[in-house]
Amino acid sequence: MDALLSIKPEYVEEIRRGRKLFEYRKGIFRRRIDKVIVYSTEPCGRIVGEFEVKGIIQDAPEKLWNRTSKFSGISHDFFEKYFDGREIAYAIEIGDYREYDNPQKIQELFPNVKAAPQSFIYV
Numbered sequence: 136m137d138a139l140l141s142i143k144p145e146y147v148e149e150i151r152r153g154r155k156l157f158e159y160r161k162g163i164f165r166r167r168i169d170k171v172i173v174y175s176t177e178p179c180g181r182i183v184g185e186f187e188v189k190g191i192i193q194d195a196p197e198k199l200w201n202r203t204s205k206f207s208g209i210s211h212d213f214f215e216k217y218f219d220g221r222e223i224a225y226a227i228e229i230g231d232y233r234e235y236d237n238p239q240k241i242q243e244l245f246p247n248v249k250a251a252p253q254s255f256i257y258v
Contacts, residue, residue: 137170140255146208147175150232155208157226174251181238187230196224
């Protein structure tokens with residue numbers, strides 16, 4: 136199964152450049168996901184690529200940071216603020232990233248999806 140994930144443009148760029156190999160989430164998929172389709176949020180507002188899911192790491196936030204920070208693509212300060220008050224944090228390990236030649240609006244690829252997901256949706 137695949138999931139459509141909303142990611143801010145600056146982090147999409149870090150993924151594209153290979154500097155961000157972990158995408159952090161407060162909540163995670165309940166189904167097995169093999170591929171993530173990347174929606175770059177506004178101002179881009181397009182589906183721009185996809186990556187394979189190598190794995191998902193679940194741990195206490197500080198332990199997760201210690202395991203993944205080298206390829207986090209974000210600052211420790213941002214990480215701490217994002218997971219503030221959380222006991223569990225998740226990191227999606229990003230496999231091979233493939234950028235699409237022609238980024239498209241969500242409705243062009245998924246006519247039944249009316250708006251960008253807050254976090255993710257199954258597709």
